[in-house]
Amino acid sequence: MKAPLLLTMLAILPDIVLAGVNYNDHHLLLDQNLSNADAEASPYLFNQVQEALAAINRSQATPSDTITLDIAPGVYWVDDPDDPAIRRVSSNSEGTPYGFRLKCPNLRIVGQSDNPEDVVLACNRGQTQGAIGNFTMFYIDAHNIEASNVTFGNYCSVDLVYPRDPRLNRPRRANAIVQAQLIHTNANFVKASNCRFISRLNLCPFSGVRRALFSDCHFECTDDALEGAAIYQRCHFEFFSSKPFWGTPDFGAVFIDCKIDTHVRGTQYFCKTRGGINLIRTQIRQLDGEEIRVVPCYGTNDAPCYYSEVTLNGHPLKIEGATDITELPLLEAFTVDNLLHGPLPTHMRLSPVGQRTLNEDEDTRPLQIQFFCWNGQPAKRRIGSDAIISATMPSGLTAATRLHLTPQLDAAPGFARKPSLKIDRKKGIVHLDYQLNVDGNDMSHVTWYRFSMTDKSDTVAVRHGLTADASCYAISPADAGYRLMACVTPKLDITHTGTRVAVQTEAPIGRNIAAAKGEESSLTTDFHDVPIRFQPKLQAGCWTFDAFKPADTQTYNWLPQPHNAWFYGHGVDGAAGSIGLNEATKGARAFYTPARKSCKLMTAKLLIAPAKTAGQGFGSATGQYLDIGVKFDAKTLTGYALRIRRTPDYDRAVVMQLVRYQDGIVSPIGDEKVYSSYLTSCEITVMSDGKELSATASHNGDILTLSAPIQSSAADDSHCTFYMQHTGSTGASASLIERVELEWK
Known part of the structure; x- marks a missing residue:
């Protein structure tokens, strides 16, 4: 422990020296x-972090004033780690x-040690x-913020290690990596020097600046x-996964x-979405010494990215999707002074005509444009296409826009x-026949409906597609009695696109025609021909x-x-490249009711493409799940499922x-795996x-099986819904359903 502090009160000014x-x-x-007596002796000295922060909020600072908070070495828990209460969203926290929540025109936070590990502002909460x-240690409402010699740490998913006094060490709250954030702000500018920012998922060091x-x-x-x-100068990073940025502005990080230093194997991305990434004289090291790819963004990116003198494991690195500016004049622009307030541009915007307003008083520079024609004569295009238009200045500055x-x-x-419609009673098929008044590649769209009421109030869409795929409709047992x-x-x-025309069968489908198909025993779909729309009716043969x-x-x-x-x-x-049925809202629900009255055995086989790439499947552990049910009664929500x-x-x-x-209440059968x-x-x-x-999950040879005995009644055999x-x-947290195969016996 350090010696007691000597406090001197000035006689004229109310300051503490x-x-x-x-x-x-x-x-x-x-x-x-500080002792309680020393802290209570002055309104400017504190031994509790919450009291010091509250004093900042109480200060009547003008927009030009700066409030400075000096912090002596120690671990300061902004949120009580031992409080068992669950932190929830307050009415004003959006x-x-x-x-x-701090509010101050201009704020300086200064640790009183050259080693930022000595001064720790801490919390240890995260999602779930x-x-x-997504628990966040601070929200700071300020114009400018400076921080130096401080560690900001959310120790929800990582241990707090305090070398200065190991008695203050604290183990992580949980091993699972959850969203555990540091600082949100609306500041115009943040300057941080000799600071540490510690967490894992959603670090958020002054996010929003x-x-x-x-x-x-x-x-x-x-x-x-x-x-x-942000500009990161002489900083050190330890990446535990492959996409440390969600995205960046076009001018880029x-x-x-x-x-x-990265633990990632395979490919180290920087952005999960689009954005500019610029790496100047930066050393990348794969901590196991492996060779990896380094790519600015996951997926398509039209934001410019630049690099110069970047190494991987000590060897020169070529970064995919980025421009090497080592020998280009643009490199001179990538200095801190120029990036903050210099005259040399590092970003150029290219905008389509009609999406940008030009001021006649602004300086303009004419562009020399040369057109190239690959075809002797223009041909009519049949479909739209995307194009990326790019421009490059002699300095190496580039810009692109997507059209x-x-x-x-x-x-x-x-x-x-x-x-017109014609029924082939022998084959049980309805044929759609028509002829367009012009020749060409027919791309007409056809939707098939089923209804029984004269006012068509019970109409349900059952199939759709282009004429080539949807001009014939196979009658199912569910169509009996319907037009x-x-x-x-x-x-x-x-x-x-022309005006839609409807045509219907003259009479309901006869039960003898539908019955010839027998009870529905199987269904396979990739959803390309299923009308995906709000459809709350429970009807046989329908989704x-x-x-x-x-x-x-x-x-x-x-x-x-x-x-x-x-x-x-x-x-x-993770589901990029896959196509199928996607959830568009939390709580998305689907049933398929077969055209049969009972079954002893029902099997559902699904091919799923989760968007999450680490195997966690969902955005967070906040009641997020996917239930796949068989032998279900959709009216009472009774049946069996894999969760x-x-x-x-x-x-x-x-x-x-x-x-x-x-009856809608879920109870477990067997153990979790x-x-x-x-x-x-x-x-x-x-x-x-x-x-x-029973249930089985299989991916690339990794197979998991679950089974449990059940006691079913005769009533259960009448439940056949998927x-x-x-x-x-x-x-980015959805589970895309690529294919569903159902079988009833």
Whole structure:
């Protein structure tokens, strides 16, 4: 322990003089070794971090004033780590639970040691670990912020090690890597020097700042962690996963004379989405000495990226998707002074005409444009296409913009022979026949509907597609007693879309025709021909699409959007390159009701492409799961399912468990099992034969099996519906359903 501090009160000014420093209402001291008597003797001295922060909020500083907080060595818990209460979103925190909200025009935080490990501002909460929401230590409302000689740490997923006094060490709250954040701010500028920023997922060192300069700082993080509008000078990074930025502005994050240590194998990306990444004289080291790819962004990126004198494991590195400016004049622009307030540009914007307003008083520079023609004569384009237009200055400065080019289309076609339907009773097929009034490649769209009411109030879309695929409709047992209607929207590949025309069968489909097909025994779909739209009706031979918030998710604040629950399209991130059924809202739910009255055995086999790339499947462990159900009664929500969910215990795996639904209440059957290969092209099989419920997960040879005995009744055999319920986040946390195969016996 250090010797007691001697305090001298000045007779004229209300300042406190301590070690030659005047402490006053604009200059405060936080020292956990101060006695209570010393701290209470002055309004400028504190031994509790919350009291010092509250004093900053109470200060009546003008917009030009700066409040300085000196912090003596010690570990200061901004949020009580021993408080068992769960931190939740307050009414004014815009969806994020904060440890402390600071408001000050201009703020300086200065650690009183040259070693930032000696001065620690700490918390240890994260999503599902002591908090509901992405717990963040600070929100700072300020114009300018400076920080030096301080460690900002969220020790939710990482141990606090304090070499100065090991008695203050503290183990992490949990082993799972969850969103555990440091600082959000709306500041115009942040300058941090000789600081440490410690967490893992969603580090957020002054996230939200317009521009930041980090000098001689240390960062430890996984994904979605770093501030994109920042210059990093002589900083050290330890990357535990492959995408430390969510994205960056077009002018990009800049690394100058930095060192990056990475645990990543394969490919080290910087951005999860798009953005500029600029690396100048930066050393990258794979900590196992392996050769890896270094790529600025995961996926397509049209933001410019530059590099110069970058090494990997001590050897010169060529960065894919970036421009080497070592021999170009542009390199001179990548200095801290120029990046902050110099005249040399490091970013050029290229905008399509019509998306930018030009001022006639501004300086302009004419461009010399040369056109190239690859075809002797223009041809009519049939489909639109994307193009990236780029421009390069002699200095090496580049810019690009993405354009979508659409063809010039002819007038919409009509019908030379109006649509009609013809039933082939022997084969059980309805044929759609028509003829357009112009020749060409027919791209007309057809949607088939089923209805029984004269006012068509019970109409349900059952199939759709282009004419080439959808001009014939195979009658199913579910069609008995219903009329069929085909709606045709005429179009050629080089024309606009015409007016839709509907045609229907003259009479309901006879039961003898439908019965000839027998009971429905199987279904296979990749959803390309399934109308994906809000459809709440439970009808045999139909998909039901809606959204629902189950009872076991009521703790979490979200609302389902049933009218926009699913869509058919391409996946993202880990599901990039896959196409199928995607969730569009939390709570997305789907049923398939077969055209049969009972079954002894039902099997569902799904091919799934999760967007998450580490095997965790879902955005967070906040009641997020996917249930795959068989032998279900959709009206009462009774049946059996496999539940795939993310838990707080694992950040690179999911937990799978067999469950029983009884009137919407879910209870487990058997034990949970951990599965770390819930990745793209994961095959999930769920089966119930009335005596046993079983499930299998398989991906690249990693197979997990679950089984449990069940006691079913005769009533259970009448339950034949397939069921899916997804309560996870969408987009980059979705589970794309590539294919569903169902079988009943």
